[in-house]
Amino acid sequence: MTAFRNQKYKDLKKKHLASGELFVDSEFPPNNKSLFFSQVDNSIEWRRPKELSKIPRLLVENSTSDDYVEGPTGAGWFGSTCCALLSDKKLLFKVLPDYKKQEFTDESQYAGIFKFSFWSVGEWFEVVVDDSLPVKDNKLIYLHTEAKNEYWGALCQKAYAKFIGDYESMNMTNASNALVDFTGGVAQPISFEDYDLLSTEVRQEIFKMLFEASQNKSLMIVRKQCSAEEKLTTSSDGLYNGLNYFVSSVLGPNLESKVKDYLGKNKLGLIRVRNPLGNKEWNGKWNEQSEPMKQLSPKEKQKNGILYSNDSEFWMDFDEFLDKFTNVDICHFLNTSFFSAGKSLNETAFKGEWSIGAAGTKKDRSGGNETQKTFLNNPQYLFEISNVKDDVIISLETSGKDMNERAIGLHIMRVADNQKYRINDKGETVFKTTFNKLRSAYVKETFKRGCYILIPCTEAAGFAGEFYLRLYSSAKLNAKSMNDIVPTKATCCSKPYNFITRLRIKQVENMDLPDMTKARMDNFMTNLLIKSEKEKFESIPVKAKENSGKLDAEYDTRCIFYRKKFTEPIIIQVFEYGRIRSNIVAEGQIEGRDIKEEIQEKSLELISGEKQGFKKIPGNLVVEFSGSDDITAY
Incomplete structure (x- = not known):
């Protein structure tokens, strides 16, 4: 845990207990500068909880979101975040550590100082504040509770305002960002406008996504986007425009037939939503007084999970x-523990940055989007899929500074299976996100x-800033940051590389081998060994297919070789793969002199292995290749 602004709670509390003076935070003083960056309001005063309540409490037992009210100058979403934290006390006590030792009592050694924990770009910070809170007419102007004497929410809001700059800056962020900062979870911002909601398949996919998130105890915030003038106005159905609601349950696959009959044909399920303002004016089809709710008995509601955990x-x-809603923000908690009962994932994380430096140097790492010549100057990360296919979740989080100016995205390209260095030429794009002025980008793709190169990027070049990149998959990805452009330069004992x-290697086709029985053909596994001078690469085995008594196999193996001798051939050996022993059955070769800058596709003749006397055999090896005397070309 890093002390934010180098303020250590333990040392500061000890100091003020010894002096008998209450802590006043010099890093976030009780004045206008801590409130606003664009205005001055001299009517605001600061009061400590002991000046506002006879018996103030940090956290009241059985505290619920019904108690929270956003003040007239509040950001409008912080109550939703508190609502989400209260749904899981484990998460709450991560943000509010040692809460029993932070009470306003002599037993807790009250000294006017409180601590909270927030996460940013891969690191947890301990943030301390004094307990002076902004008021008008002795009433809190930001988040407060109807209970009058509970202050953890107000103090948490103050600590978070300090963490991001000031109270006014909270209007420039949102609940999704705060949930990540409070939990270290993975953000998935979703705009329904990006989906074809007329498609049944798309609607099913969205519902599946929400249902799985609910089952995995992810936190979800939903809202209807609107103009500033419309914010918190109510629509005819009783919902507030622009308000962040908390999704507390999603029901679907296990609903009984009676409930499904009420839902109607093609209706997927029910979603429970919580209003952070502490009231429910919803008058839709499934409101509390609706016909389906009246017809279902208490026992049927209990059995189907159609319950209320909050008023x-x-x-x-x-x-x-x-x-009714336009956006949902999901904060995922992905299981990376192999000692838990659920499915666990491998996690790889990188703390990186876009930086501005001299062209061509390692500091020149802010290249913009793929349409710009400098695109490949961005940070690059390599990951490898070793299974036939695998689902990968990728999360990109930024620090949030200049969030309204900087649009971020992710770009993923297929590259050589033996890729060792940064790419200097764009590969085959397999996935890219749209650029959004959000603090996070999320990908879940098969x-x-x-091997793939992943590029975190900004839409425009020339932005500097930190980011945190996380990758999750069922199998290890062997992910790494790519820093070197080409192999190391020649030394006195080695010659330089002159060619790339x-x-x-696309496929072998119509390969006819001697002594080929049907049983052998039906179970024929094959892989490749590619040799270029002293370098070798062995591909992953694939299953061959029988084709009119001959064998076809699709490899799609991609390699890059750095070469010293222009005339040396590249040899491709075809093996019959065995777990204990593999046997070479054929080989083809590309003459070094045939490799040109333009891309060529050729069908190479096959010859048998050494044991068979290097005889020509039926079949071809289909390859595509190109080269350059500029070893930075690819």
Whole structure:
């Protein structure tokens, strides 16, 4: 845990207990500068909880979101975040550590200082504040509770305002960002405008995503985007425009037939939503007084999970949910523990940055989007899919500075299976996000076997800033940051590399081998060994297919070789793969002199292995290749 602004809670509390003076935070003083960056309001005063309540408490037992009220100058979403934290006390006590030792009592050694924990770009910070809170007419102007004497929410809001700059800066961020900062979770911002909601398949996919998130205890915030003038106005259905609601349950696959009959054909399920303002005016199809709710007995509601855990909750069917809201933000907690009962994922994380420096140097790492010549100057990360295919989750988080000016995205390209250095030429794009002026970007995609370069980027070049990149998958990705452009320069004992060759082995076709029985053909596994001078690369085995008594196999193996001798051939050996022993059955070769700058596709003749006397055999090896005497070309 890093002390934010080098303020250590333990040392500061000890110092002020010894002096008998209450802590006043010099880093976030009780004045206008801590409130605003664009205005001055001299009517605001500062009071400590002991000046506002007879018996102030940090956290009241059985505290619920019904108690929280945003003040007239509040950001409008912080109550939703508190609502989400209160749904899981484990998360709450991560943000509010040692809460029993931070009470306003002599037993807790009250000294006017409180601590909270927030996460940013891969690191947890301990943030301390004094307990002076902004008031008008002795009433809190930001988040407060109806209970009058509970202050953890107000103090947490103050600590978070300090963490991001000031109270006014909270209007420039949102609940999704705060949930990540409070939990270290993975953000997935979703705008329904990006989906074809007329498609049944798309609607099913969205519902599946929400249902799985609910099952995994992810936190979800939903809202209807609106103009500043419309914010917190109510629509005819009782919902508040622009308010961040908390999604507390998603029901679907296990609903009984009676409930499904009420839902109607093609209706996917029910979603429970909580209003952070502490009331429920929803009058939709599944409101508390609706016909379905009246017809279902208490026992049926209990059995189907159609319950209320909070007085401000209400139910909607999924169609209403999509119709009434425009955005949902999910904060995922991905399981990376191999000692837990659920499915665990491998996590790889990198703390990186876009930086501005002299052209061509390692500090020149802010290249903008793929349409710009400088695109490949961005940071590059390599990951490998070793299975036939695998699902990968990728999360990009930035620090949030200049968030309204900087649009971020992710770009993923297929590259050579033996890629060792940064790419200098764009590969085959397999996925890219749209650029959004958000603090996070999220990808969940299925990738085929192979190696990939992942590029976190900004839409415009020339932005500097930190980011945190996380990758999750069921198998290890062997991910690494790519820093070197080319192999190390020649020494007195070695010759320099003069050429670079890019090679793609697509397939072997119509290969006819002697002594080929049907049983052998049906189970024929094959892989490749590619040799270029002293360098070798062995591909992953694939299953061959029988074709009119001959063998075909699709490899799609891609390699890059740095070469010293122009005339040396590249040899491609075809093996019959065995777990204990593999046997070479054929080989083809590309003559070094045939490699040119333009891309060529050739069908290489096959010859048998050494044991068979290097005889020509039926079949061809289909390859694509190109080369250059500029070893930075690819």
